[in-house]
Amino acid sequence: MARLRVAVLISGRGSNLQALIDACSDPAFPAKIRLVISNEPGAPGLGRAERARIPTRVIAHKQFAERASFDAALDRALEEAGIELVCLAGFMRMLGDAFVARWRNRLINIHPSLLPAFKGLNTHERVLAAGARLTGCTVHFVRPAMDEGPIIVQSAVPVLAGDDAARLAERVLAEEHKAYPLALRLIAEGRVRVTNERVEISGAPGPAPAAPSSPTG
Numbered sequence: 001m002a003r004l005r006v007a008v009l010i011s012g013r014g015s016n017l018q019a020l021i022d023a024c025s026d027p028a029f030p031a032k033i034r035l036v037i038s039n040e041p042g043a044p045g046l047g048r049a050e051r052a053r054i055p056t057r058v059i060a061h062k063q064f065a066e067r068a069s070f071d072a073a074l075d076r077a078l079e080e081a082g083i084e085l086v087c088l089a090g091f092m093r094m095l096g097d098a099f100v101a102r103w104r105n106r107l108i109n110i111h112p113s114l115l116p117a118f119k120g121l122n123t124h125e126r127v128l129a130a131g132a133r134l135t136g137c138t139v140h141f142v143r144p145a146m147d148e149g150p151i152i153v154q155s156a157v158p159v160l161a162g163d164d165a166a167r168l169a170e171r172v173l174a175e176e177h178k179a180y181p182l183a184l185r186l187i188a189e190g191r192v193r194v195t196n197e198r199v200e201i202s203g204a205p206g207p208a209p210a211a212p213s214s215p216t217g
C-alpha cells in the first residue's frame, strides 16, 4: 500500500519531528515524511531532517507582509510536494482560517496538555500554578481557534511533588514522542474518521457510553 505523504512544520528544536522521522524510518510504517518546512531559518529541527535526507524548505514568515501570503506560500510548497497530511510539531505561527479550511481534517497538531484544558503557551507553568494532579499531551485535528479541534490521541502524565516546569515538560515530552507517531499511524492506516467534530477510530473501543443516571428519587 502507498505510504501517506506527510509534511512536518516546525519552528525550533524538532524533537517531535525526530520521533516522527524515527517512526517513518521503518519501511513498514504507513506514512513517510516528504517535506519539512520551518518558518525560522535557524531552527535546529532542520538539521534533523537533513540528516534523515528529507527535503527541507524555509518559508520565513518575516519575509511576508501579510499572513495570507505566508499561508499561500506554505500551501504552494505542500501542493508541489503532493502532501496529503500536514503535522504541526512546535510550529509557532497561527495559520489563517482559509488555510485551515483548505486542509481541514488533513492538518494535525500536538499540544503539551490534556486538551481542552490549558490551551496556549506556558502550559506547564499554568498546570503547576493550578495544582493539577494530571497533565499530558494531545494530538488533534486543527481548527481555526488555537489548540481546538477533534482529539485523536491523548496520554496522561502525573504531576509529581517537587516538579518544576522543566521537569514536567520533560516527562510530558516523552509521552508526546509516543503519541504523535501513534496518531500518525492511525490516520495513515485509514482508521480515523471525524464525525460531528469527534474522532472515531475503527478497531478501537470508543469512549464508554455515559452511565444512565440512577433513580435517586
Ligand code: GRF
Residues within 6 Å of the ligand: 012, 013, 014, 015, 016, 017, 045, 089, 090, 091, 110, 111, 112, 173, 176
Ligand atoms: C512540544 O512540547 C509541542 O507539544 C509543542 O511545542 C513543543 C515542540 O517541541 N507544540 P519540539 O520542537 O517538537 O521538540
